Ligand SMILES: *[C@@H]1O[C@H](CO)[C@@H](O)[C@H](O)[C@H]1NC(C)=O
Ligand SMILES: *[C@@H]1O[C@H](CO)[C@@H](O)[C@H](O)[C@H]1NC(C)=O
Ligand SMILES: *[C@@H]1O[C@H](CO)[C@@H](O)[C@H](O)[C@H]1NC(C)=O
């Protein structure tokens with residue numbers, strides 16, 4: 001799940017404790033998995049004898065052990081690669097190779113492709129400088145790569161800045177999520193608050209469109225961001241210089257704009273590094289009409305700070321889910337009694353999700369340029385996306401097509417709504433709790449949806465907080481031991497180093513992937529998907 005948002009810094013001691021805990025848990029996982037699964041079945045409200053049918057042969061094949069086998073391999077890869085699987089690291093390369101080799105060697109009946117593309121890369125050439133001028137007094141802020149000692153931080157994918165003259169600062173209203181917040185900001189350096197219902201990347205696009213010179217992100221303490229300057233990533237396509245401020249510096253500048261004129265100088269010097277290749281992997285069923293392709297995607301990279309076991313690791317829980325879906329569908333296709341789909345299914349593992357959906361965006365853009373049948377945008381019927389699937393304090397979250405962002409092509413909405421309802425109805429029939437989830441385009445379905453392709457999916461949640469009412473709803477239908485905690489974040493290790501094998505809820509994960517499988521089978525066996533998804537035609 002892409003953040004482009006903040007990873008709040010953890011207190012060192014807490015990190016050590018969690019690290020130790022994770023280590024112990026990791027070494028115990030192999031030994032205890034069998035026990036856990038027995039407990040899991042005992043705990044399961046849909047326990048063996050009374051278990052209602054999952055209403056899908058593909059869903060019936062989904063087993064937590066198969067999912068965990070892949071996650072253990074991904075954890076091993078992260079452990080051997082400085083603890084993460086972010087792009088341009090050995091951990092990412094090994095992840096892609098693992099997916100590719102597994103599909104190639106262990107699964108028959110799929111055609112596997114690598115799609116290589118290149119990403120920009122650069123480093124700071126010098127220490128960045130930030131100076132302010134308030135009431136004629138100049139102040140030079142300190143910079144350190146140790147964030148706790150720094151007054152500001154370089155924002156990843158900030159452009160260079162060389163402001164030899166002071167540039168006036170304007171404080172942006174609200175969170176800078178709306179066009180109207182930026183109305184008076186042209187030619188200013190914008191002081192913009194962290195948080196709100198949009199990403200930093202979306203703020204930077206609005207800023208650029210409104211003629212802003214540069215961005216200073218601050219926290220006003222109403223969110224969980226720490227006192228140190230926070231970590232922000234923009235997208236590769238960002239066009240503005242940007243820094244994040246410590247809480248104290250943010251307060252000083254915000255205060256000053258209320259009573260006096262504030263101006264800043266910024267110097268950010270970058271050094272271009274060679275671009276580097278990254279690979280999307282896709283695996284196609286051999287059967288089914290290539291001109292009517294169902295794309296099932298998840299992303300393969302983690303954020304640099306952790307192994308990403310839920311974010312693939314939550315985002316690898318989706319990676320593994322997609323591997324099991326592909327494997328199990330290919331195996332069902334080898335049996336004679338499974339009703340094969342009219343449509344081709346293309347399972348994809350997108351690279352670079354965490355830096356702004358780079359892999360899926362490239363794939364969609366590239367498909368616009370393709371002329372080969374089966375590779376063109378028009379050959380894609382729909383996109384199912386499975387990002388975080390094993391969150392410890394899980395919800396069964398369904399992307400709610402009604403919350404698609406303004407400007408989403410209307411041709412994509414009707415089909416997306418049907419996918420939402422399809423999942424919702426399954427959870428209802430299974431007597432399982434469920435929740436809607438924002439369909440804000442911040443995971444890899446975003447580029448498909450924006451291109452007019454119906455999309456949907458299910459996920460167990462990231463940085464939202466479980467309410468007391470939600471917890472009670474889950475307690476009533478899946479039992480106390482699976483209901484989690486009210487007032488706690490759905491994935492407490494979201495984008496952190498503790499996103500390890502211990503950061504997976506076995507029952508929630510298995511059920512969510514079964515739901516995912518049900519949806520795929522329902523769509524695959526639908527007699528007339530194009531008409532069902534696009535009653536008014538496409539585009
Ligand atoms: C199974 O799913 C179909 C739709 O695919 C639905 O019409 C039917 O009611 C479901 N049956 C059960 C027992 O859930
Ligand atoms: C990852 O693999 C690519 C080739 O696909 C290679 O060029 C690159 O150096 C590798 N990166 C690392 C960090 O191993
Ligand atoms: C920005 O992030 C990318 C991807 O994690 C990383 O390779 C790069 O070194 C970062 N750049 C800077 C200047 O921190």
Ligand SMILES: *[C@@H]1O[C@H](CO)[C@@H](O)[C@H](O)[C@H]1NC(C)=O
Nearest residue numbers: 127129130131140141142143
């Ligand atoms: C501000 O501090 C930096 C070192 O952090 C130094 O290189 C720079 O010359 C200083 N600028 C001014 C105007 O004091």
Ligand SMILES: *[C@@H]1O[C@H](CO)[C@@H](O)[C@H](O)[C@H]1NC(C)=O
Nearest residue numbers: 161162163164165268269270
């Ligand atoms: C910054 O601008 C000054 C002139 O204003 C110029 O002399 C200097 O070379 C520039 N530095 C960079 C890194 O472009």
Ligand SMILES: *[C@@H]1O[C@H](CO)[C@@H](O)[C@H](O)[C@H]1NC(C)=O
Nearest residue numbers: 171172173180181182183184
């Ligand atoms: C823009 O400036 C005008 C006049 O100075 C002011 O009335 C308005 O509130 C400002 N708008 C924003 C969004 O700051």
Ligand SMILES: *[C@@H]1O[C@H](CO)[C@@H](O)[C@H](O)[C@H]1NC(C)=O
Nearest residue numbers: 248250251252253254255256
């Ligand atoms: C901001 O201004 C208020 C009122 O003028 C003052 O009480 C507060 O100490 C100031 N905070 C900072 C960080 O300067």
Ligand SMILES: *[C@@H]1O[C@H](CO)[C@@H](O)[C@H](O)[C@H]1NC(C)=O
Nearest residue numbers: 057058332335336337338339
């Ligand atoms: C297909 O048949 C095999 C045995 O021949 C059986 O194990 C399997 O459950 C059947 N699958 C479906 C989807 O009916």
Ligand SMILES: *[C@@H]1O[C@H](CO)[C@@H](O)[C@H](O)[C@H]1NC(C)=O
Nearest residue numbers: 362363364365366367368369
């Ligand atoms: C698609 O084609 C356009 C125009 O030829 C080109 O600018 C763009 O880079 C291509 N995009 C991809 C992803 O191949």
